[in-house]
Amino acid sequence: MYWILPRLANGPVEMMPAFKSVVARDFTLAIRQGGSIGTAIGFFLTVIVLLPLGLGPDQQLLQRIAPGALWIALLLSVLLSADRLYQTDHDDGSLEIMALSSTPLEVVVLAKASVHWLTSGLPLAIAAPVFGFLLNLDTALIVPLGIAMVTGSVALSLLASLGAAITVGLRQGGLLVSLLVLPLYVPVMIFGVLASSGAQSGIDNSATALIILVAIVLAALVVTPFASAAALRSYMR
Amino acid sequence: MDFSAPHMGFVISSYAITFVVLGALALWIFARARSVTRRLKQLDDEGARRRPTSGQVET
Amino acid sequence: MVFAGLDFTAHAGRMLVLRGPNGAGKTSLLRLIAGLADPAGGTLAVEEPSLPADALLGEHVHFIAHQDAIKLHLSVAENLNFWSSFFGGGDVTGAMTAMNLAALAEFQAQRLSAGQKRRLGLARLALVEKPVWLLDEPTVGLDTASQALLADMMTRHLDGGGIIIASTHIDLPVKSSDVLDFATLGERAG
């Protein structure tokens, strides 16, 4: 049973240094290895460019689908950048050493997901409304889209990190991660798009949708660290 | 039931696909059960398996 | 999973050496003791008044596995600093001295040789004090001088009342060690 439940011997005060150290290390690594933020944004742009090429350059059509298209590009970029989130830590033995400490693995998971959000979800969410110009995005939607994306990408990062944890010991994880995580993305995307689309057929539900989006983020914050840590522990033994 | 009613083809197709899919599922499960039983029996005959009922005490 | 009929005790201040052919289960046993694997049966007991007998060793264990748990894009000092702050404080300078890494402090880990990487992995032992050391082939890739450094570190740990369980092919110059031989054991368990 203990492999699923964290050891709760220590209070939260002692977990903070470990949390901070993992955040600092992963952030340094992300910056130093470079490319990760750039690649995610490059992928995002590629999806955005492919859309008009597939759908035709109709400005009105593009304006209508812009929020949804940007959300799809966002969730694909976040998902693909999280694919190998735990891989190096698993392969080089760091994860085991972290498991052999008073710090619950859940804290490590949260730290790594936070860095993933800081280096992919957040920059993409900030860049997306700007790239919206390529899709003739209604300028009135820039702010609500940005707010919804910054919020929703937290859940996207957490769920993607869960997918990464579930497939960490597997050789071909990539496609499997997509199959496992995309169904979990459905509610985030629906409420994300609703929160960033403004009024539709006369009714503006975006405020309600944003509140529900926040609720989904909170639920993901509660569930995914435990689920991810349990998955990581299963792969260690 | 009126077989000359419009869209009757869709009704018949629905029941047919249900029958085919459930039948295939059942056949697959039966086939698997049979091959497992056969393999277990084969292992027993070779004496490779200790039967859980013979040497060990059940709780 | 791989062994049955094991019975052994590791004593404070003594080293228990695991010997046996490849695949005998030395690594599995070390992982089992660390709490990184579940036994199919049997018990592990801790005889320490301050701990419950069924306590998981987990956080009281230094586990040196085949992988060195180092990040190639961080320098030697940064690697040790990370583990030090992760464990809530440690002696980075002391750890570098113990494994003779001070001159390499600012080197990126990817520029280290295999032996130097191993030393960096082993330096974790001196970084934070933990009573039980589980060492899986700790001498792999080490030259004689580094083996001596490791032996010194282990002797100091044992003198301080620590426990070491190590699987090794080389006789380390460490006094007071018991041997658990998997080869003879396998026959008994047969």
Added chain:
Amino acid sequence: MSSIERFANPTRFMRLQTTVQPWVWIITLALFGVGLFLGLTRAPADYQQGETVRIMYVHVPAAWSALMVYTVMAVASIIGIVFRHPLADIAAKAAAPIGAAFCFLALATGSLWGKPMWGTWWVWDARLTSMFVLLLLYLGYMAIWQAIDDPRRASRIAAIVAIVGFINVPIVKFSVDWWYSLHQPASVFRTDGPTIHPSILTPLLIMGLAYSFLFLALHLIAIRSEIGTRRIRQTELARTGALQ
């Protein structure tokens, strides 16, 4: 070795299954007989949809059962993860393909129902969309069992997948309902609710029971096969071990 504890309950299950199985089959066939008879001959045709409404008697029970099987799977996973009961893991694994088949049938018959009603094979109706997501959850769960070789590890990871998916199902349902009501407020037809006439509701409920018993019958056999597979695996492992 703890193989005694590990197999005591599966052994008892095998014995129970042997006695129960014929009765389950008899009940299943009887329920299907009565349900189909009432649904196809006694229940009236809809005044708007005509005979097409009879698709309901295979479509709705399939959708119900798909949800029920996922629930069974998730509950078994929770039991497996908390109490480490091997039979629970096996039950969860054995349920998945059956549930996926029900889910596929719900989608296929829904599509066959949609064509005469809506004029297209597929409409992104709220109910069909949630079913589609459920099918993806089933496929992901089965893919995990495929991908991981060690059954103990696979059962843990698969259980996590099933439980997270189970939490996800109502959220998906809720979000898709919202999304659908915004894009197309008026519902085309309703099959739920207490307003259904007993002559329609009775066969529907009997068909629902028939599907449930069919699931039980197939599930029991599938569990038995899975237990057998693990015994074969263990015997073969022990044999190669003895050769060394």
